[in-house]
Amino acid sequence: MTTLDKLIAHFERFPGIGARQAKRFAFHLLRQDASHIAELSALIADLPAVMTECESCARYFARNGHGTLCTICAAANRDRSQLLVVEQDSDIQPVERSGYEGLYFVLGGTVPLLHQEEGRKVRGPRLKELVTSRLSEGLSEIILGFAVNPDGENTARYVETLLAPVLSGSSAKISHLGRGLSTGSELEYADPETIKSALKNRD
Numbered sequence: 001m002t003t004l005d006k007l008i009a010h011f012e013r014f015p016g017i018g019a020r021q022a023k024r025f026a027f028h029l030l031r032q033d034a035s036h037i038a039e040l041s042a043l044i045a046d047l048p049a050v051m052t053e054c055e056s057c058a059r060y061f062a063r064n065g066h067g068t069l070c071t072i073c074a075a076a077n078r079d080r081s082q083l084l085v086v087e088q089d090s091d092i093q094p095v096e097r098s099g100y101e102g103l104y105f106v107l108g109g110t111v112p113l114l115h116q117e118e119g120r121k122v123r124g125p126r127l128k129e130l131v132t133s134r135l136s137e138g139l140s141e142i143i144l145g146f147a148v149n150p151d152g153e154n155t156a157r158y159v160e161t162l163l164a165p166v167l168s169g170s171s172a173k174i175s176h177l178g179r180g181l182s183t184g185s186e187l188e189y190a191d192p193e194t195i196k197s198a199l200k201n202r203d
């Protein structure tokens with residue numbers, strides 16, 4: 001395998017990137033000057049050192065010397081009674097723009113209807129642990145913010161089953177944001193007004 005082939009193979013592993021696009025990326029790089037390529041390589045190489053996963057919500061944030069919590073989880077003015085579970089890091093920014101004031105948890109993927117074993121790849125056990133410890137700190141609602149499609153709905157069922165033993169006997173409940181979004185829509189691409197109304201109409 002040549003260096004170029006290896007690079008193409010790496011790009012093919014990127015989310016949503018097929019063989020053709022992977023090739024286009026690689027050939028695009030070939031046409032760049034050496035300084036651009038050096039800068040890009042350095043940025044990629046620096047990532048593990050400059051970014052870290054929040055100990056609470058599991059999203060990535062830039063290390064800031066202030067410990068293991070991201071700015072949202074560390075903020076004193078967030079509403080700790082609500083926990084919004086999202087699929088990925090990129091779902092958080094649009095929700096923040098909608099004015100949501102609760103906390104988050106990034107599940108790290110979906111549990112596809114036809115590939116239930118994928119459930120092993122998401123942060124289910126960590127979510128269960130977080131909810132268990134937060135119940136004694138006033139957590140009263142877990143809002144599931146997955147896409148309105150079969151995989152999103154299956155992921156919601158997975159989380160409901162996972163949390164059922166933890167929530168039984170507690171007054172905390174699970175609600176769904178997805179049903180307030182239109183069918184097929186994903187948080188990542190939703191506008192703040194749509195998210196605001198989905199939050200208001202959660203069920």
Ligand SMILES: [Zn+2]
Pocket residue numbers: 054055056057058059069070071072073074
């Ligand atoms: Zn956090």
